[in-house]
Amino acid sequence: MKGLLFYKKKSYEIRKILLEKFFLLKEGHPGSVFSILDVLLVLYYEKFVRINKNKTLDDVIMSKGHATVGQYPILYDLGVIADKDWKNWGKNQNTSLKMFGNNNISGIKTATGSLGHGIGFGTGIAYANQKKNKKNVYVIISEGELYEGSTWEALILLGSLKLRNVTIILDVNNNIILGDPRNLLNLGNMRKKIQSFDIFTDECNGHDFLALNKKLLKHKKINKPTCLIVNTVKGKGFNFMENKSNWHYWNPMSINQYNDAIEKLRIKYDQ
Amino acid sequence: MTNNLFFQRDSFITEVYKGAKKNKNIFFLSADFGAPALDQFRENLKKQFLHLGICEQNMVDFACGLALEKKKVFIYAMAPFLALRCLEQHKTATCLMNLNVCSIVTGIGLSYANSGPTHYSTEDFASLRSLPNCNIYTCSDSETAKMVAKETLRVKTPTFVRLDRKASKNLTTKVSKKDIIKGFRYLRKTKNSKNLILSQGTIIERPLAALDGIKINKSKQFDLIDLIRAKPFPKELKKNLSKYNSIITIDEQTSTGSLESLIKENISSKKNIIPMSLPDQFIFENMGRDNLLDKYGLSVSKIKKNILKIIKS
Numbered sequence: 001m002k003g004l005l006f007y008k009k010k011s012y013e014i015r016k017i018l019l020e021k022f023f024l025l026k027e028g029h030p031g032s033v034f035s036i037l038d039v040l041l042v043l044y045y046e047k048f049v050r051i052n053k054n055k056t057l058d059d060v061i062m063s064k065g066h067a068t069v070g071q072y073p074i075l076y077d078l079g080v081i082a083d084k085d086w087k088n089w090g091k092n093q094n095t096s097l098k099m100f101g102n103n104n105i106s107g108i109k110t111a112t113g114s115l116g117h118g119i120g121f122g123t124g125i126a127y128a129n130q131k132k133n134k135k136n137v138y139v140i141i142s143e144g145e146l147y148e149g150s151t152w153e154a155l156i157l158l159g160s161l162k163l164r165n166v167t168i169i170l171d172v173n174n175n176i177i178l179g180d181p182r183n184l185l186n187l188g189n190m191r192k193k194i195q196s197f198d199i200f201t202d203e204c205n206g207h208d209f210l211a212l213n214k215k216l217l218k219h220k221k222i223n224k225p226t227c228l229i230v231n232t233v234k235g236k237g238f239n240f241m242e243n244k245s246n247w248h249y250w251n252p253m254s255i256n257q258y259n260d261a262i263e264k265l266r267i268k269y270d271q
Numbered sequence: 272m273t274n275n276l277f278f279q280r281d282s283f284i285t286e287v288y289k290g291a292k293k294n295k296n297i298f299f300l301s302a303d304f305g306a307p308a309l310d311q312f313r314e315n316l317k318k319q320f321l322h323l324g325i326c327e328q329n330m331v332d333f334a335c336g337l338a339l340e341k342k343k344v345f346i347y348a349m350a351p352f353l354a355l356r357c358l359e360q361h362k363t364a365t366c367l368m369n370l371n372v373c374s375i376v377t378g379i380g381l382s383y384a385n386s387g388p389t390h391y392s393t394e395d396f397a398s399l400r401s402l403p404n405c406n407i408y409t410c411s412d413s414e415t416a417k418m419v420a421k422e423t424l425r426v427k428t429p430t431f432v433r434l435d436r437k438a439s440k441n442l443t444t445k446v447s448k449k450d451i452i453k454g455f456r457y458l459r460k461t462k463n464s465k466n467l468i469l470s471q472g473t474i475i476e477r478p479l480a481a482l483d484g485i486k487i488n489k490s491k492q493f494d495l496i497d498l499i500r501a502k503p504f505p506k507e508l509k510k511n512l513s514k515y516n517s518i519i520t521i522d523e524q525t526s527t528g529s530l531e532s533l534i535k536e537n538i539s540s541k542k543n544i545i546p547m548s549l550p551d552q553f554i555f556e557n558m559g560r561d562n563l564l565d566k567y568g569l570s571v572s573k574i575k576k577n578i579l580k581i582i583k584s
Binding site for chain 1: 323324326328329331332333334335336337338339340341342359360363364367368
């Protein structure tokens with residue numbers, strides 16, 4: 001595994017780049033992107049998603065489609081997203097990058113953004129690639145997607161097909177737009193519920209790079225579908241954003257506030 | 272088949288089965304919906320058939336996952352559920368990603384007349400045709416269903432095939448491969464005719480009966496067109512429409528977004544259009560499909576009346 005210093009540096013750099021893009025775009029879903037970002041770093045830089053000649057061989061289906069932009073700087077860094085697409089994004093110049101992903105973007109397999117599609121897509125992709133090591137599929141869903149009926153339809157099928165090349169990553173940051181789901185419409189014991197579909201399920205801290213790597217390695221060896229519940233912090237890395245439901249969306253920010261946020265981020269990751 | 276009556280779904284599935292035997296990348300998914308012709312598929316091509324459970328929404332997403340991996344996927348369920356229940360899945364997945372998925376939408380119109388409004392499919396045409404990137408076929412007999420199946424095995428873009436539930440005789444005018452490719456066929460055609468009846472699906476039997484039941488002067492003859500592919504709208508038909516002064520549209524759908532709207536979108540000059548469709552309401556009576564069609568404005572006599580109205584005008 002790459003060292004913790006590597007991840008600390010990447011975690012800082014990519015958060016900084018993304019905040020800059022959000023600031024340019026004046027829109028987006030920073031809270032959700034920063035909650036899942038550390039998971040994405042491990043998936044790509046530990047080569048759970050294999051890349052060959054600028055093409056991804058394994059798939060990450062960002063079912064919580066509003067967090068797709070978290071993949072862009074990583075895919076750009078790894079040579080999958082073209083220079084022009086990345087640099088033009090946020091500058092009102094021609095780019096394939098959008099706030100929600102679609103299958104016209106290099107390295108992004110599916111159109112998402114409407115919640116509750118990802119596990120179905122991922123199951124279909126994985127079913128077509130069951131041969132050992134042919135393709136692994138990582139489907140990232142949010143806890144909010146557990147309110148969508150199609151998520152449960154898909155879980156029934158996934159468990160029944162016993163596909164070993166699918167790992168669901170369930171991002172639990174305890175924030176949906178109107179607040180903490182536990183106080184709104186309680187989802188109950190998510191682990192127990194998902195496990196009941198014959199899907200191996202466990203959990204870890206979604207910002208602990210060592211734990212994430214260890215769990216994902218373990219899940220690769222399990223002979224049936226798996227689900228890793230990652231406990232995360234919405235807006236992770238930016239104090240003003242952390243655990244704030246209202247940072248599901250971008251909020252207006254002055255240039256001074258933006259500079260201050262970047263400086264505080266640097267200090268936080270320098271420690 | 273019984274007494275020269277054929278089920279569209281069996282004709283369609285039999286062709287898909289033949290194609291799937293030759294091509295292992297063809298998959299057939301069912302949301303707990305069967306057909307005699309499907310039994311041989313299930314029995315002989317086990318690796319290419321999946322029962323997805325009664326969950327049309329996930330069936331669409333799963334099919335799209337397979338299609339993203341270069342599979343050709345047929346999905347099969349009752350019309351109201353495969354069209355409207357998962358319309359958003361078709362938008363986000365099938366059509367937006369422009370995938371090689373053919374949805375077999377079975378039991379259109381009042382096919383399930385005795386089951387009531389939950390099982391009618393009188394809005395699917397308007398709903399599906401609002402989606403970009405798709406082909407929409409409607410079959411008027413089982414021979415058309417067979418020919419459309421052959422075409423769907425060839426095309427690689429999202430396709431919706433609208434099939435009737437009932438067994439019916441094949442229409443006397445035999446459909447050709449050319450008709451399927453161009454998207455329509457003439458069931459009645461007279462040189463220099465200025466009047467047209469345009470319809471789709473098995474309801475077309477009614478204007479056929481109406482035309483056969485009236486004596487019309489040579490100068491007032493009506494052409495009758497069976498619209499096989501409504502989307503993309505046939506280019507040749509669009510050109511041909513300009514020569515008619517009067518058009519009757521007949522569709523077993525509610526009025527909003529049905530054939531009337533489609534034709535109005537595809538004509539440039541003002542025409543005398545008489546739309547015939549079902550009213551914009553849910554129908555609760557249980558009196559059989561034919562009686563419901565008669566009661567709600569699609570009777571042969573009503574069609575005759577409209578033909579005479581045009582002749583006299």
